[in-house]
Amino acid sequence: MNKIIAATLLSVLFITQVQGQKKDLNFSQSWGRELSVTNNINQYTGWVDARHYLEKDITNDKIYSVDVKTGERVLYKPAPKSDVVVFVKENDIYIRYGSSEAKKLTDSPHIAEENPTLSPDGSYIAFTRSSDLYSLKIADGSETRYTSDGTDVIYNGWASWVYYEEILGRVTEYKAFWWSPDSKKIAFMRFDDTNVPMFPIYGSTGQHGYVEKTRYPKAGDPNPEVKLGIVQVEGSAVVWADFNPKVDQYFGAPYWSFDSKSIMVQWMNRDQTNLKFYSVNPLDGAKVEFYDEKQDSWINLDHAERITYLADNKHYILKSDRTGWAHYYLYTLDGKLLNPITTGDWQVSSLEYIDERKKVIYFTARKENSATIDLYRIDYNGKNLSRLTFGEYTHEVKMSPDGKYFITSYSNVTTPNKVALVDNKGRIVKELADSKSPNFDQYNIGKTSYFTIKSDDGQFDLPVIVTYPVNFDVDKQYPVIMSIYGGPDAGSVRNTWKGTKNQYWAKEGVIQITCDHRSSGHFGKQGVALMHRNLGNWEMVDYITVAKWLKAKPWVANDKLLITGHSYGGYMTCLALTKGADYFDFGIAGAPVTSWDLYDSHYTERWMDTPKDNPEGYKNGSILSYVDQYKGVLRIMHGDMDDNVHMQNTIQLVDALTDRDVPFELMIYPGSRHGFDRSKSAYDFKERVRFYYQYLLEKPLPEDFK
Secondary structure, three states, X not given: OHHHHHHHHHHHHHHHHHHOOOEEOOHHHHOOOOOOOEOOOOEEEEEEEOOEEEEEEOOXXXXXXXXXXXXXXXXXXXXXXXXXXXXXXXXXXXXXXXXXXXXXXOOOOOOOEEEEEEOXXXXXXXXXXXXXXXXXXXXXXXEEEOOOOOOOOEEEOEOOHHHHHHHOOHHHOOXXXXXXOOOOEEEEEEXXXXXXXXXXXXXXXXXXXXXXXXXXXXXXXXXXXXXXXXXXXXXXXXXXXXXXXXXXXXXOOOEEOOOOOOEEEEEEEOOOOEEEEEEEOOOOOOEEEEEEEXXXXXXXXXXXXXXXXXXXXXXXXXXXXXXXXXXXXXXXXXXXXXXXXXXOOXXXXXXXXXXXXXXXXXXXXXXXXXXXXXXXXXXXXXXOOEEOOOOOXXXXXXXXXXXXEEEEEEEEOXXXXXXXXXXXXXXXEEEEEXXXXXXXXXXXXXXXXXXXXXXXXXXXXXXXXXXXXXXXXXXXXXXXXXXXXXXXXXXXXXXXXXXXXXHHXXXXXXXXXXXXXXXXXXXXXXXXXXXXXXXXXXXXXXXXXXXXHHHOOOOEEEEXXXXXXXXXHHHHHHHHOOOOOOOOXXXXXXXXXXXXXXXXXXXXXXXXXXXXXXXXXXXXXXXXXHXXXXXXXXXXXXXXXXXXXXXXXXHHHHHHHHHXXXXXXXXXXXXXXXXXXXXXXXXXXXXXXXXXXXXXXXXXXXXXXX
């Protein structure tokens, strides 16, 4: 390891010698407002069919269909009715085909329709209105109402907050219903939030303000009661799946079978240690268990890709991390394991294509290096694994519908983004684009390197990415910005091109480092599981290791190490300035969790169990337990209407800090949620820059920022 780091520094020194002959990036170039070391390139957005891919030309903003064999490029024209969009405008549903004028389908301007979703055959639109589920027949505009008990605590087809945030995902925008492939049935979840505590979020606009009442279960609180229902599209009584809603349980997103004759339901206990799959009959709700998995720590209730049904209607492919690493398994529909498809101390990422005739899958994985992603193919039986991508790059791939080609967009920390067309043998058919500017080598830029640092106990090689200052000199001392996130299985270190924004601070003489800990996902589920009942421990142990490594270098200013992050990263930043205050000097924390009993049930209990079951873990993981160790300067930012990490977290920390009469900075952004809106983000950016100049560089804010 020391040889690797020494080689990196020698490389930096060599580059420093020639940098003086080059020109510096100006302000606009550094912040991406003006092109410099890279150029904009055309976008490759997907496939028309097996032989034609889509290319968006940046010179005219038009989309073309390109032949993979001849390269012929023609203006893309979607097939009639394939380019259809349904959307809500002023509370009503509209439909638009291609470039034709949108047609209004509903007329209820005072009652909002939500999440209009087209049926697979294009004949119906399902949606929710006032917490009830409906569909609309496009041909004649007739509506069918399936439920009638929706209230402010009963939601049909509309997710309860904790499901929206943690289980179904924010991308669903609260949608909790699913069309069957034959367009004849709709499955939906019904939520009862009656017993879920209400958390008030106060809006400050107007003379008297207002209150948003959110049913938000914090750790240990009652969760919503959930039922899964199925209705016939033309109208029928709801068929309820045979589950007891009074049981403390979770349901993941259901999966319809190809023939629409059954629906797979993911069930999980409240402790999140037992995952079961049931096949539910949509005609009577009867269920049959066909999979049962238990883990000592927890099991993730995935948003998608847990199960992929095969078109043969006999098998499915399961993704599971039960061995300590995420892999694929081949099962029969009745739950019999045939064989693991992938194995080893590495992680699969996503299933890209299945060739059922040849019994081969194509998938991405972090196998060569945990900080890069590649595309592979392997037989169903686990034999003939081969890597199809190339180089030490992170690849993002889009496979053709027949699996014969793929387009990869790839880069690493020293190589700007490139795009290539590749066949399924791994042979490059054509280099499509290269964002590297012909003037790249004329600019004076700080070197960026990817390497690892050994953990204090010697068990893990912690991945880091460092950008060194322009004209780096080992005889000088530089301040450091350490950017982190830190959540379980949520690493930040990826070997990809980082753009030019880090070059502004490189020119100003700041070292920038991004690092991950042992439980960030680089070491599989077995690494992540070390955080069980123990949030805040191993993350800080490993971040301190990196801090000590930095401060042992003669070219690091020992009193100018700043750590920064948002959300979980805000939590880690606050912890660094309290529990880790002997190693960190400054911190900028956005929307931090400060005590885990203040966060939602599903996320928190997955790692920590309940406060009743794990009181010591909650105490040890709370920033409030270490406030008496606080030193340095901490800046905290929070939106006062954050519905995810409530501002309550920051208020309790501020209360503890003021009681100790210690200096810190606080900024509350009125009306902002977990992410700040555009104007608040611009102000926050300027204040962050001001903080860097004041404490790390000890000089006034440049005119460019004023």
